[in-house]
Amino acid sequence: MNKKVMIATIAAFLFILFGVGAIIFTIGKNANTQTNIQLERTSSDIEHALYYASFAANSHNTQSWKVNLDPKQKRLGVFLNNKRSLNVVDPNNRELYISIGCYIQSLKKSFEAYGYNVSISNIAPSKENKYQVVLINYQKLKNNKINNKQLDIIQKRHTDKRKFQKKPINRTVVSSLIKKYDNVYYYAKGSKTFKYLQKGSLAAAAKQYKSQDFLKEQGKWLRFSNQEAKKKQDGISGDMLGLNPIIKTFYYLTSNHKNATSNNFVKQSKNTLINQVENCAGFFVITGEQNISKWIAVGEKSQAFWYDCVRNNIAVQPISAMIEIPSYNQKLQQNLGKSQPVQLILRVGYVNSYGKNVGPRRNLKDYITVKK
Incomplete structure (x- = not known):
């Protein structure tokens, strides 16, 4: 290869490299959605x-x-x-x-x-x-x-869909959380109940993924570009999925609202859930009675509980499939031996960098x- 050809080859390679880098930077960067907080007659x-x-x-x-x-x-x-x-x-x-x-x-x-x-x-x-x-x-x-x-705690609290460390949650922290909040229970990785919740979550989710209605509803709230996240100011963006810039770029380039019900998209979603429930320290379960006032109370308690998790660097992700599928939900309370129905199942674990809530917020x- 002569000198001119070599220089041309290197130049072409660098052009492609920088071009790919520019695409990743443009598509994969954080959306940084802006919320207009101004209201009339309000301080x-x-x-x-x-x-x-x-x-x-x-x-x-x-x-x-x-x-x-x-x-x-x-x-x-x-x-x-x-x-x-x-x-x-x-x-x-x-x-x-x-x-x-x-x-x-x-x-x-x-x-x-x-x-x-x-x-x-x-x-x-x-x-x-x-x-x-x-x-x-x-x-x-x-x-x-x-x-x-x-x-800072309010803004750091977020659903973390990334892999967690398998390192056990500090026993003293677990004990203090269970003591502080009524009807909150913990099942560490390796326990019989953890395995039941792990397998049940995967099986229930597999049933959901067979439903086109479920996939269409889920797809409605997924955001497939920074522009869409900024425009709609709601839903689940690539940033909220915890994707790094390269994977986020690939996700946005290959996914859209039309193929969000496809077999390939379902397969990837299943693999993601498997990765999530296999890589964590355990599950917290919150129970409560089945009426509107108690549901609201569970929400208030779970938000306060989540703030305490933030303070202890414990990442959290709700895993809801077993509660949402009736055939699994009907057995859940009895199999866990609880006096009240299960309202929340929370995957938890430690992470190296806690991050913050990057979900778009409405004006x-x-x-x-x-x-x-």
């Missing part, structure tokens, strides 16, 4: 508190809540937005009400972080009251500084109405 600290509150746990990142804000009376009402419900996996709105409970707890902690005292009055949701679930009164405390540590004005 800056309330706007920020409401923004941080939106980082509550919620199924598929549907953000299925509405808020009426009355700045003069220092009051806000939280309502269910059933237009954002998951009718296939959650026909009774159980998960939706748990998500609302998570949002209520997140509101409480966010307002407290900005120096407000909060009192919450529960309301039975109905069609007549537009499915209002709580009325919250807030009052500014004197000489209170912003609690940045609390805000406040899109779901918050400010009273004149």
Whole structure:
């Protein structure tokens, strides 16, 4: 090979290399979605508190809540937005009400972080009251500084779909969590119950993946580009899946809403779940009674529990298939020997870098109405 040919070959290689690098950088970079937090007749600290509150746990990142804000009376009402419900996996709105409970707890902690005292009055949701679930009164405390540590915990809390370390969770931490929260149980990797939940989750998910209705509903909330995530400000983006830039680029280039029901997509989803349940330290299980008020209470408790997991560097991912498939759910409570139905199964483990919540969040004005 003469010198000119060699130089041309190297130049072509570098061109391709930098071209691929540019594609990965463009497609695989973090979406960095921006949320407009401005509201009419609302102070800056309330706007920020409401923004941080939106980082509550919620199924598929549907953000299925509405808020009426009355700045003069220092009051806000939280309502269910059933237009954002998951009718296939959650026909009774159980998960939706748990998500609302998570949002209520997140509101409480966010307002407290900005120096407000909060009192919450529960309301039975109905069609007549537009499915209002709580009325919250807030009052500014004197000489209170912003609690940045609390805000950091709120924003760090997220569903982590990556591989976890198999290292056991510190026994003292597990004991303190179980002691602090009623109806919370832990099953470490290697235990008989862990294996039951592991195998059951895979089997139940396999049944879900055979349903086109399930796949279509799941696909509706998946986001297949940074542009789509920025535009819709909800759903599950590649960033939320914990994909590194190279894998995220490949995922976005090969996946879309049309093939989200394909056999190849299902196969990859199954492999991902296998990888998840095999790479963790254990499962936490949270139980509760089957009615709306108790579902909301489970949500409030699980959000507070999750904050404590953040403080202890414990990554968390809900694994819901066994609860969502009736044939598995019917046996779950009995097989675990619990007095109440299982409401949440949480995969947990340690991670090297905890990360933060990178899920897109909707503009406040899109779901918050400010009273004149």
